[in-house]
Amino acid sequence: MLGLRGAGMYARRMTPPVRKPKFIVYFIGFTAALAGLLFGLDVGVISGAQSFIQTEFKISNDIIQYVVSALLWGAVAGTLISGFLSSRFGRRKTILISAIIFIVGSLLCAFAHSEHWLIAARFLLGIAVGVASFTAPLYLSEISPQVIRGSMISMYQLMITIGIVLAFLSDTWLASYATFGGVTGGHWRIMLGVIAIPAAVMFLGVLFLPESPRWLFLKGFKERGIAVFTRMHLDDAQIASEVKEIEDSLLVKQSGFQMLLTNRNFARAIGLGVGLQIIQQLTGINVIMYYAPRIFQIAGFETTIQQMWGTVIVGVTNVLATFIAIAFVDRLGRKPIMYAGFVVMGSAMITVGILFNIGVEKDPSLGYPAMFALLLFIIGFAMSAGPIIWVICSEVYPLAGRDLGVTFSTATNWVANAIVGQTFLTLLMTLGNGNTFLLYGALNVLFIVFFLLFVPETKGVSLEKIESNLLSGLPLRKIGR
Numbered sequence: 254m255l256g257l258r259g260a261g262m263y264a265r266r267m268t269p270p271v272r273k274p275k276f277i278v279y280f281i282g283f284t285a286a287l288a289g290l291l292f293g294l295d296v297g298v299i300s301g302a303q304s305f306i307q308t309e310f311k312i313s314n315d316i317i318q319y320v321v322s323a324l325l326w327g328a329v330a331g332t333l334i335s336g337f338l339s340s341r342f343g344r345r346k347t348i349l350i351s352a353i354i355f356i357v358g359s360l361l362c363a364f365a366h367s368e369h370w371l372i373a374a375r376f377l378l379g380i381a382v383g384v385a386s387f388t389a390p391l392y393l394s395e396i397s398p399q400v401i402r403g404s405m406i407s408m409y410q411l412m413i414t415i416g417i418v419l420a421f422l423s424d425t426w427l428a429s430y431a432t433f434g435g436v437t438g439g440h441w442r443i444m445l446g447v448i449a450i451p452a453a454v455m456f457l458g459v460l461f462l463p464e465s466p467r468w469l470f471l472k473g474f475k476e477r478g479i480a481v482f483t484r485m486h487l488d489d490a491q492i493a494s495e496v497k498e499i500e501d502s503l504l505v506k507q508s509g510f511q512m513l514l515t516n517r518n519f520a521r522a523i524g525l526g527v528g529l530q531i532i533q534q535l536t537g538i539n540v541i542m543y544y545a546p547r548i549f550q551i552a553g554f555e556t557t558i559q560q561m562w563g564t565v566i567v568g569v570t571n572v573l574a575t576f577i578a579i580a581f582v583d584r585l586g587r588k589p590i591m592y593a594g595f596v597v598m599g600s601a602m603i604t605v606g607i608l609f610n611i612g613v614e615k616d617p618s619l620g621y622p623a624m625f626a627l628l629l630f631i632i633g634f635a636m637s638a639g640p641i642i643w644v645i646c647s648e649v650y651p652l653a654g655r656d657l658g659v660t661f662s663t664a665t666n667w668v669a670n671a672i673v674g675q676t677f678l679t680l681l682m683t684l685g686n687g688n689t690f691l692l693y694g695a696l697n698v699l700f701i702v703f704f705l706l707f708v709p710e711t712k713g714v715s716l717e718k719i720e721s722n723l724l725s726g727l728p729l730r731k732i733g734r
């Protein structure tokens with residue numbers, strides 16, 4: 254997810270110094286990674302809340318799709334303004350701004366008295382998600398000492414999946430068990446509003462964080478940048494090596510737009526990043542993230558409690574399978590894991606499609622196999638496309654165009670995400686339950702061809718080598734050699 258968004262950019266430049274970092278470094282990592290948690294919470298929360306929202310406002314499936322996807326369109330807008338905000342005000346202030354929008358947006362959702370209000374509030378919240386999901390990994394990649402950069406970035410990715418599962422758990426409790434004002438269950442306003450609390454924690458935590466040293470250097474505050482490293486208890490040799498890395502990278506001026514117009518090879522890299530992000534979303538992952546309880550209903554799990562616990566199991570599986578990617582991405586390489594993941598996802602979606610076409614009404618014993626296939630799909634995604642597409646997108650752009658490249662691919666991710674969120678119920682109604690999953694299954698199989706033809710293996714290759722291969726005109730599939 255992430256999280257490696259733009260962050261791999263400095264990841265493999267220099268030999269890591271050996272000294273272990275201090276507590277403050279982990280505090281920095283944890284606080285900034287809270288942005289990932291919030292991202293996950295906001296993505297996950299809507300699945301459990303939507304049936305209650307639909308009942309209270311008496312709205313159609315069409316309108317519910319807007320409630321779901323308003324956040325995603327907001328995230329597109331948020332991503333597009335983040336480059337400007339984080340360069341103008343600094344990374345730290347930009348994360349603070351996003352925390353304020355998170356708090357306000359969550360409260361506005363909780364007090365919404367009409368579906369229009371709710372859609373507008375979710376759009377606002379989406380802006381916070383877009384800004385945070387762009388700026389926090391950037392901040393992490395800029396401030397982490399080299400020795401722990403990889404794990405800091407993976408932590409951000411993991412926080413997203415943990416956020417999703419926490420939202421599923423809190424939804425389950427509020428949907429079925431919690432009693433407020435004599436009413437048990439169905440508390441969708443609390444589901445949405447409670448996210449203001451972690452947002453406030455993030456705001457307070459970020460108040461104590463230092464600014465990104467790289468941004469300080471960029472703005473000419475070299476002394477302040479070095480003071481940040483001293484505050485992080487880095488020794489002189491580490492500071493010298495961080496300073497050299499920053500100064501070297503600042504020698505390359507960002508000239509993305511100009512490069513895009515004049516350099517065909519850069520345009521090819523953008524095409525690759527954009528294509529990969531569209532693929533990540535068209536796997537259908539977020540159909541499950543946003544609509545899991547409904548899917549369990551189609552699979553014959555009729556009570557709210559069954560549907561909600563099924564959703565929690567989806568979330569937990571998503572977290573656990575992310576560790577497979579973390580463990581193997583640098584050992585086996587990106588492509589073998591991607592092939593394995595897409596074969597699993599394709600077969601699992603096709604199985605769900607076939608089972609739904611047979612119909613659980615006719616044969617109720619099909620419910621558990623369908624649930625099993627859905628979980629297999631989640632494993633396939635979390636071990637491959639989930640994290641690795643973000644990794645590849647952070648590796649394939651030449652340094653001078655990296656900011657623009659990452660902005661493009663991240664914005665594409667949100668646009669495709671919004672389209673998926675906004676069309677699922679319509680697809681169910683027009684194609685039918687089974688055929689909708691068959692369609693996603695077929696797409697997953699088709700994407701394997703894209704990997705064969707266009708995707709490079711980037712394991713163990715320096716970013717400089719990838720860049721020189723790309724700019725020399727090698728086919729995309731070979732730029733990792």
Ligand code: BGC
Pocket residue numbers: 254255296413414417533538539542571638639640666670
């Ligand atoms: C995707 C998100 C998705 C999440 C699920 C991320 O990599 O970009 O759209 O919701 O994975 O874990």
